[in-house]
Amino acid sequence: MKITLKDGSEKGYERSMSVLDIAKDISEGLARAATCAKIDGDIVDLRTDVSKDCELELLTFDSEDGRGAFWHTTSHIMAQAIKRLYPETKLAIGPSIDNGFYYDLDRETPFVAEDLEKIEAEMKKIVKEALPIERFTKTREEAIAYFKENDEPYKVELVEDLPEGEEISFYKQGEFVDLCAGPHLMSTKAVKAFKLTSLAGAYWRGSEKNKMLTRIYGISYPKKADLEEYLHMMEEAKKRDHRKLGRELGLFMMCDEGPGFPFFLPKGMVLKNTLLDYWRELHKENGYVEVSTPIILSRHLWENSGHWDHYKDNMYTTMIDEEDYAVKPMNCPGGMLVYKSEPRSYKDLPLRMGELGLVHRHEKSGALHGLFRVRCFTQDDAHIFMTPEQIRDEIKGVARLIDEIYSLFGFKYHVELSTRPDNSMGSDEDWEMATEGLRGALDDLGLDYMVNEGDGAFYGPKIDFHLEDSIGRTWQCGTIQLDMQMPQRFDLEYTGADGEKHRPIMIHRVAFGSIERFIGILIEHFAGAFPTWLAPVQVKVLPISEKHLEYGKKVLEQLEEAGIRAELDERAEKIGYKIREAQMNKIPYMLVVGAKEEEQNLVSVRSRFAGDEGQKDIASFIDAIKEEIQAKVQREVTKED
Structure with a gap:
């Protein structure tokens, strides 16, 4: 069989081999560092057997998926330690997340902060035991019977939701067995450094109708020095917490009378208006015109845009003159009506329309977090209407503008290209043209980017800009989304050079994203010590x-x-x-x-x-x-x- 590696080199083997054995054949050091792998793009364990030609990528902790396997294994180590110390605890779910892992747990006596030290001590024992981690499967019926016998009701519910006849994957380390799709490390030995960081309440399956469980968060690294660096960053983040500095510097406040609806104080308004003045100045220089659209618009508009079907649960609605209306969660449909307000010619394109629009989205109360997650915010939207020939140049222009903004504040950033999701609208041809337009612009600019398969908006692919702040955290702010669906849904047209009617292509784009969230990021990035031009009091x-x-x-x-x-x-x-x-x-x-x-x-x-x-x-x-x-x-x- 022929194995094609990420660098394009090939390895040949006469018999089937595990991924780990192939890694050892390539390099013993790589085999020690690897946490999981990808076979033809699918994430797998190192214990997976390879028996046919394939593309193989070995993943280490330095990759996102590699970290995920490491952190997922640590969540199982934590759950094992908890079951040893508190055997009456019922296990729910324990995934890896962007920064570490958590496990949701149900115990009659809720966990408290003092328990974390005991759990960590037991976890150290499990790591020292170097328990091999084994994967096996059961039928759906066997899995249900197993978890009923072991009094794990949450696991029973998870298995019951799986389709009939599905093979259920389990992982075992020592006496501990858990329902899990994987992948996992080969043994507990590799998890050298970890810390349980916090406790929180979490409803089972995220529904307020269900029981409140205890969620224990943690982080882990292959090396102690990396953990210490991370914990130092977290301490620094606490000092920079925008909620604390916002109060101390008199920038903004939150009230029980309006959860998720921020109040900007006089100094905060100076900061906000200075940012908006800069936005206006920059956009004027780059050929944008500014518009403003209503906050409340009728239901049929949102049905036409697709938001009523795809986004209704996040929208606030009201009745006016016995008809349904919605408070806008996005500015786009209003921008469509502005475009349609007069006939357009190819000579008018590209038309770059900017809007600092106040939008409202219904976020769950548990998700609210200072200025980072609110229920109303100002979005620095722009909608660019253009001909197909103008796509690449317009995307490059937006990317340069976003780069100028982030560079001004001293942010580094990386770029991700997100492709077609499952619940998308439009034809395969439209999606291919739109995706290649974005990809081509990034290639022309020489920007490195990652591809996020299936993470685009429902109406088009997008480019996301993830900025890095002064202590190394990343934030997703700027977005460029190419849309061929909404111009079609709203029947937008322009008269071409041939005198015929044509459909414009459209870009949705934000640079700051949410002004409120961007202010929160700036507060933490600068620790409240803003550059002189931005400081409320200079x-x-x-x-x-x-x-x-x-x-x-x-x-x-x-x-x-x-x-x-x-x-x-x-x-x-x-x-x-x-x-x-x-x-x-x-x-x-x-x-x-x-x-x-x-x-x-x-x-x-x-x-x-x-x-x-x-x-x-x-x-x-x-x-x-x-x-x-x-x-x-x-x-x-x-x-x-």
Whole structure:
């Protein structure tokens, strides 16, 4: 049989072999590092036998699927430890997730934080035992009987939902057996470093009608150093938590009267409006026009767009004049009506329409999280209408614009291309043309990208931009979606050079994504210490005593006349206290004014970036800070105060 490896090289074998044996034949080191594999694109165990020609990719912890197998195995180790310590516990599900794993558990006495240390200690024993992990199968009937005998009602329910006649996969390590599709590591020995990180409540199968279970989260790594690095990042993330900093810096708040509906406070509105001003300036430079569409529109519009069938559970609805209406969860259908409002010619295309539209989506209460997951937010949408010949250039233009935005804030990013999902609309030909348009644009730009099979929108494929923040976390923000379905559903047309009617192609696109979520990301990325151009208060004037208050007012007046966002600290407090408080509030510049400064018409400059910057003439300080703001410079910290 012929095995084709990821690099295109081939290996030949005269008999069937396990994936692990093939890995050993290639490299003992690779075999030790491998966690699972892909055969012809399907994820499999290393214990899987290969008996025919195939494409084989060996996966390590460095890959997403490789990490998934490692973390899934750790969730089984945790469940085994829990069953040893608390045998009365009923097991629900224990998958790997984006950052680690969890297991949902039902115990009469709920787990508490103090239990985690005991569970970790038992997990260490299981790892030290180096238990081989074996896979076997049962029929559906045998599986149900097994779990009933072992009093595991949640497992029984899972198996009962599977089709008749299906073969059920199990994994065994020592005395512990679990229902699982895999893949898993070869033994418990490889899980060298792990930490149980938190507890939460979770409804069985995510339904509020079901019982509340305890969910225990954890993380694991092949090396202790990697775990320590991750835990350090998590500690740093706690300090940067946008909910905490949002309160402390007076940016936004949440209220019980509106769960998931954020309130922006005065300083938060300055931040938000500064971002929106930048958005408008950038889009004007790139040939966009701005529109605004209504928040509430009639049901038949959402039926026409497909949202009523595909998205109704996430929409808020109401009755007006005895007819159904919906609060918009997306801006697109309104944009279709704007396009249709007048005849269009090929000379009008591409037409780039931007909208800062307020949308509402019904999120479950358990999913709400500060500004990251809310029920109403401003989406920086744009809809680009174009001819088929313009697809590649328009996609490249959007990708460059998104790159410019992320680079300004110091974000690195990676790109994913998501293809046709199962519940899609439209013909195979449309999907192929749309997908190749996106792929071709990425190739033209020389951008590396991953392919996410089946993760596109229901109306078209998409490109997602995943940005990386200052402590290494990734966030999905920018999106480019190519859509041939909605122009067809809304019967959009333009008159071509041939005088005939043609159907435009459409791009849906966001750069920030949700403005609210992007602000949350920026708060954590900068730890609240925004670049000067973005800071709600750019300068704080600090009189040394009340005697110098009048001079402080004159300095403040000059700053405000120059368009600089400034405040004056008029309190009768010691100057050291005022400086410390301004530092706590992440103010970029502090201007200390006393007798010397007043006599010579100067200010003593202290910055968040370099500490004491000495005395400066007020006019030259204003010129310098205006230049910094205009250029949207991010000054680096060169001295800790």
